[in-house]
Amino acid sequence: MPDTPYTADEMMTIAAARMLRNGAVCFVGIGLPSAAANLARLTHAPEVVLIYESGTIGSKPDVLPLSIGDGELAETADAVVSSVEIFSYWLQGGRIDVGFLGAAQIDRFANINTTVIGDYKTPSTRLPGAGGAPEIAASSGEVLITLRQTRRAFVEKLDFVTSTGHLDGGNSREQFHFPGKGPTAVITDLGILTPDPVTKELTLTSIHPGVPLEKVIEATGWPLKVAPELRTTAPPTENELRVLRDLQARTARAHADEL
Amino acid sequence: MLQLSEAIRQHVHDGDVVALEGFTHLIPFAAGHEIIRQGKRGLTLIRMTPDVIYDQIIGSGCAKKLIFSWGGNPGVGSLHRLRDAVEKGWPQPLVIEEHSHAGMVTAYAAGAAHLPFGTLRGYLGTDLPKHNSNIRFIECPFTGERLAAVPAIRPDVTIVHAQKADRRGNVLMWGVVGVQKEAILAAKRAIVTVEEFVDRLEAPPNSVVLPSWIVSAVCQVKGGAFPSYAQGYYKRNNAFYKQWDKIAVDRDTFKSWIERHVTGTKDFDGFRRSLNQEAERA
Numbered sequence: 001m002p003d004t005p006y007t008a009d010e011m012m013t014i015a016a017a018r019m020l021r022n023g024a025v026c027f028v029g030i031g032l033p034s035a036a037a038n039l040a041r042l043t044h045a046p047e048v049v050l051i052y053e054s055g056t057i058g059s060k061p062d063v064l065p066l067s068i069g070d071g072e073l074a075e076t077a078d079a080v081v082s083s084v085e086i087f088s089y090w091l092q093g094g095r096i097d098v099g100f101l102g103a104a105q106i107d108r109f110a111n112i113n114t115t116v117i118g119d120y121k122t123p124s125t126r127l128p129g130a131g132g133a134p135e136i137a138a139s140s141g142e143v144l145i146t147l148r149q150t151r152r153a154f155v156e157k158l159d160f161v162t163s164t165g166h167l168d169g170g171n172s173r174e175q176f177h178f179p180g181k182g183p184t185a186v187i188t189d190l191g192i193l194t195p196d197p198v199t200k201e202l203t204l205t206s207i208h209p210g211v212p213l214e215k216v217i218e219a220t221g222w223p224l225k226v227a228p229e230l231r232t233t234a235p236p237t238e239n240e241l242r243v244l245r246d247l248q249a250r251t252a253r254a255h256a257d258e259l
Numbered sequence: 260m261l262q263l264s265e266a267i268r269q270h271v272h273d274g275d276v277v278a279l280e281g282f283t284h285l286i287p288f289a290a291g292h293e294i295i296r297q298g299k300r301g302l303t304l305i306r307m308t309p310d311v312i313y314d315q316i317i318g319s320g321c322a323k324k325l326i327f328s329w330g331g332n333p334g335v336g337s338l339h340r341l342r343d344a345v346e347k348g349w350p351q352p353l354v355i356e357e358h359s360h361a362g363m364v365t366a367y368a369a370g371a372a373h374l375p376f377g378t379l380r381g382y383l384g385t386d387l388p389k390h391n392s393n394i395r396f397i398e399c400p401f402t403g404e405r406l407a408a409v410p411a412i413r414p415d416v417t418i419v420h421a422q423k424a425d426r427r428g429n430v431l432m433w434g435v436v437g438v439q440k441e442a443i444l445a446a447k448r449a450i451v452t453v454e455e456f457v458d459r460l461e462a463p464p465n466s467v468v469l470p471s472w473i474v475s476a477v478c479q480v481k482g483g484a485f486p487s488y489a490q491g492y493y494k495r496n497n498a499f500y501k502q503w504d505k506i507a508v509d510r511d512t513f514k515s516w517i518e519r520h521v522t523g524t525k526d527f528d529g530f531r532r533s534l535n536q537e538a539e540r541a
Contacts, residue, residue, distance in 0.1 A: 030334070053360060054282050054435045066497050067333030069283030069435045071488050082467075083282060083307065083438040084368050087361040092380055111384075115357075120390055126342050128331030131308075135361040135381045164384030176383040177404065255497050 006236050008189040009148075010244060011208045013039060014236045016100075016146040016187040024097045025049040027136050030068045032146045033100035035247070036187075038064060042243050049078075051096065053132040055086040063254040064247065068131075087132065091139050094179055099140030101133055101163070103147050105155050108201050108222050110145060110165030110183035112137070113158040120160060130162050137163035138176070142184040149188035155221040166200035173200070190216045192233065196225065206231040260428060263452060263483075264526065266476035267293040270448045271302075275415040278305040278446065279312065282437030283333055284490060287420040288312050289483035289527035290452055295319045296522055305414055307363045307438060311486070311503050314338040315521070318513050320350040326412070328358045335500050339507040349510065356391055362409045367438050369411035370445025382407040417446035420484045421469070422491060424453045425460040428471035434490030436467050443469055452480040454492050480527050 016036035020026060022045040028037045034052075038061060041048045050059045054069030058078030065073050074080050081090070090096065103112035104127050114133055118124035137143055143165070147153055165183045167173045173182055182200075186193040192206040203225040204216055209232055217224050236244075261269070271277060271294060279287045291312035294302075303324040304313060310332060316322055318340030330338055344353035358366070361381045369377030378397065383405070388394040397408045419439040421432035430451050432439065443449045451474050462468050471477070482489075486499035506516045520533045 054284070055437070056435065065334075066500075067283040067495070069333075069437075071284070071434070071490050071494060074284070074434045074490060080433075080435060082436055082440065083360065084364045084441055087364050088368070088379075092361065115386070120386075122346060126337060126345070128337075129327070129329050129357055130359040130385070130387060131329035132360040134359045134385050134387070135379070138381060138383065161384065161386045167384055173384075178383070179380075 004238065004241055006241055008208070010236060010241065011233070012146065012148070012187060012189040013244060014240045015192060015208065015233050016144065017043065017240070019144050019185055019187060020045055020048055020098060020100070023047045025051065025095060026098045026100055027051045027053070027091060027096045027132070027140055029101045029133070029136075030065065032102050033144070035064055036146055037100055038247060039240070039244050042247065043240055051086070051090065053086060055081045055083055057081065057090070062250060064251040066255055087135065091132070091135055094139065096136070096140040097142070099136035099143045099180070101136060101143060101145050103145055103153070105153055105158050106145065106147065106186065107155060107158050109167060109169045110186060110195060110202055111158055111161050111167065112145065112163045112165060113160045115160040115162045117159055133163040137165065137182070138178045138180060140180045142181050144185050144187065145183055146187045149190045149216065149219045151219060151221045154219065166195055169200045170198070190219060201225055203227050204230065206233045208233045209235045261476045261478055263289060263293050263478040263480055264297070266450045266478050267297055270416050270450055270475055271299055272415070273299055274301040276303040276305065276413070278412070278414040278417045278442050280306060280417065280419050280437060280439045280442040281484070281487065282308055282435050283495070284435040284437070284488055285420045285432060285439070285484050286310070286312055286487035287418050287452055287483065288485060288487065289480040290418045290420070290450060291316055292521050292527060292530060294321055295517065305412060307360055308333075309338065309341065311338070311500060314340040314503070314507055315517065317341050317344050317353060318350070318507065319517055322353060323351065324354040324356065326356040326358070328360045328363045332500055332503060334497070335504050339504070340513060343510070356393060357387060358391065358394065358409065359387065362394065362407065363412075364438055364441070366409045366412040367441040367445055369409070370413045371441040374411055376408045376410050378406045378408050380406060412445055414442065414446040416448040416450065417442040418450045418452075419443060420452045420480075420489070422453065422489055423455050423457050423460065424451065424477045425457055428474060428477045429460055430469040430474060430477060431460050431462045432467050440467055440469065443473060448475040449473065450476045450478070452478050452483040454481055454483070454489055455479065482531065483527055485531065
């Protein structure tokens with residue numbers, strides 16, 4: 001264990017960052033995925049290629065963007081292309097290894113909802129909607145998802161399917177002949193869930209240090225499958241924590257502007 | 260080359276289908292305010308990423324329908340005026356037609372190409388087609404693959420903001436350019452506001468240039484994308500986006516803000532002065 005204490009959110013971002021291999025071409029969602037992907041770039045994966053849906057290819061932001069099209073993303077990119085080009089040629093064209101998404105709700109087969117909580121016409125919470133997610137989920141080689149684990153987010157049944165994961169489990173995703181193989185891991189503040197190779201049901205395969213198993217079960221809205229050989233996630237290293245905190249401090253300073 | 264107020268008067272009519280495009284960058288705020296000032300009604304608004312300016316236009320009662328793929332205040336949260344219109348019909352009901360980004364860019368590209376529809380590998384397995392009859396599926400005539408189809412977007416008028424134009428009205432933009440070029444080419448009429456007029460555009464080959472003969476009006480509005488940004492000119496004002504949440508959450512606060520700063524001012528310069536005066540008093 002490192003000497004420095006760390007938060008559950010830091011563990012989540014660090015665990016998510018570790019999933020991204022050096023050199024991967026990654027289509028990045030805003031928020032938690034963007035923090036994790038940039039942490040990966042600043043630690044073990046300096047050659048990772050970060051693509052944002054505003055059309056920036058190879059962005060190397062010094063601070064985390066508040067919006068998906070911040071100037072920082074364009075100024076530090078290898079190339080900036082139009083919206084038509086990014087979605088048609090790069091994403092649909094099969095150039096993306098990893099789609100990195102967040103979600104408001106997720107089900108046991110890693111289908112995700114970013115549209116509404118409650119009824120579509122009279123929602124209890126109206127979320128921004130699909131954005132790029134449905135086609136990122138369909139066309140990226142694989143998909144990583146990161147979100148905080150709560151019963152409100154990990155639900156038995158989604159209120160709305162915005163992006164297709166493993167659909168109804170088993171081989172059901174195959175009916176669509178998607179180019180990508182779908183979600184391969186869900187990284188939360190409590191642990192890491194991966195789809196069972198056969199049933200495709202999300203299974204807790206790694207638990208973060210110090211998190212009681214009951215807490216993960218309690219935070220899941222369906223009877224959670226736990227791997228027989230449950231691993232414990234390696235705690236954050238001093239370097240991972242330092243780089244993440246520096247990044248977040250720079251970000252906070254940069255966005256604390258005045259009118 | 261026109262005053263913005265004159266361009267909006269000539270080219271935006273009640274009931275029009277209007278796209279004010281911009282993907283977090285170069286958002287045509289000044290033009291959106293002029294639509295509010297002139298009290299346009301019954302508009303169908305199109306935009307991939309409706310954000311604060313659409314919240315303002317919708318809350319001011321100018322729109323009856325919104326076609327979009329991501330609606331929010333980026334990095335902050337919900338658009339309260341949009342939600343109020345959809346869920347409670349205030350100040351008037353708003354019909355929504357919801358897509359994904361890939362669907363919207365395909366529809367714009369089809370509009371620019373003057374095709375009836377566009378096709379993409381998308382939407383399969385999602386609930387979007389259940390709520391949007393403009394998302395349909397076709398079989399590829401060559402491979403049999405099931406593909407999504409969306410009707411072309413053909414706005415009556417598209418409005419964008421760009422960095423500069425030359426004296427003849429040729430427009431140059433760079434940075435995150437989104438779907439602006441397609442949106443202009445898909446439209447019957449086009450209005451562009453620019454940061455500045457220059458004698459020579461000095462556009463490198465292959466730049467995003469909108470030749471003057473595809474644009475109906477070019478208007479200079481310095482800072483016209485505020486509080487979004489214009490690369491090479493000014494940064495995004497993140498503080499405004501955060502403040503907007505508090506202004507828009509309440510109907511009365513919203514109304515008095517619009518009356519004080521938008522309908523109560525003559526133009527975008529007046530709006531900026533009014534905001535600055537309020538900030539100084541605070």
